[in-house]
Structures are given as structure tokens and as C-alpha cells.
Amino acid sequence: MIAETNEAVVVSDLKTARSRWSSAQVEESSEQLLLYHELVKTFVPKKRVRLQFAVLTIANKPGLDLIDVPVIQQRIDRTKRVVERVWRAIQAEVFYPAPSAMQCSTCAYRTPCRDWTGVFPSNQESTP
Numbered sequence: 001m002i003a004e005t006n007e008a009v010v011v012s013d014l015k016t017a018r019s020r021w022s023s024a025q026v027e028e029s030s031e032q033l034l035l036y037h038e039l040v041k042t043f044v045p046k047k048r049v050r051l052q053f054a055v056l057t058i059a060n061k062p063g064l065d066l067i068d069v070p071v072i073q074q075r076i077d078r079t080k081r082v083v084e085r086v087w088r089a090i091q092a093e094v095f096y097p098a099p100s101a102m103q104c105s106t107c108a109y110r111t112p113c114r115d116w117t118g119v120f121p122s123n124q125e126s127t128p
């Protein structure tokens with residue numbers, strides 16, 4: 001969700017959770033928001049862009065936490081490099097299985113994931 005105030009453009013990522021988020025969860029989940037920051041700032045170059053998670057806790061006592069995500073250029077640069085590496089791997093058709101008890105039963109790549117031997121095709125000597 002994007003909202004504009006007099007002071008900033010606020011980019012919010014809406015989440016639901018069974019319990020309140022820890023600071024570690026915020027840090028581990030913020031890469032997508034950091035990329036949104038890079039995109040949004042190109043549309044509003046003269047305004048500050050603020051990032052936040054809006055976490056709706058679904059428990060005995062429901063609640064909504066608005067958690068600010070700091071914009072740290074070093075983390076943005078790292079996230080961009082990760083995305084670039086993943087994109088290069090996709091283009092090179094490098095496949096790494098990522099089994100998940102929640103996702104495997106419906107995943108279109110279930111068979112290749114199970115069949116993966118850990119050996120790269122002969123034209124790929126190392127990871128991208």
C-alpha cells in the first residue's frame with residue numbers, strides 16, 4: 001500500500017501473523033520493501049520515502065503493529081546484488097531445489113526438484 005502525506009510517501013507491506021513480529025523478523029523480511037523504496041523514490045524524487053510493515057496479529061487478542069523499516073543504503077545495495085545473481089541464475093537455467101513442506105505438494109517443479117543430483121550441467125562449472 002502506498003500513501004502520501006505532507007512529509008513523505010509511506011510504503012506499507014501488509015502482513016498477518018499468529019504472534020507479534022520480532023525485530024529479527026522485520027530485518028529478515030524487509031528486502032522487498034527496500035526494493036520498493038528504490039522504485040518509489042524515482043517517482044517522487046523530492047519527497048522522503050518511508051517504509052513500514054503493517055502486521056495484523058491474529059491471536060486471542062488481535063492487534064495491528066506499524067513497524068518502521070530503516071532505509072539503509074548498504075542493505076539496498078546488497079539486496080540488488082542478490083536479485084541480480086538470482087536473475088543471472090534464472091537466465092543460465094541453473095536450478096537449485098528449495099523443498100518446503102508447505103509448498104512442495106502444489107509446486108510445478110516438484111519432479112525436477114526431487115530428481116536434482118547436485119551436479120551442474122557440463123557447460124556450468126560454478127554457480128553464477
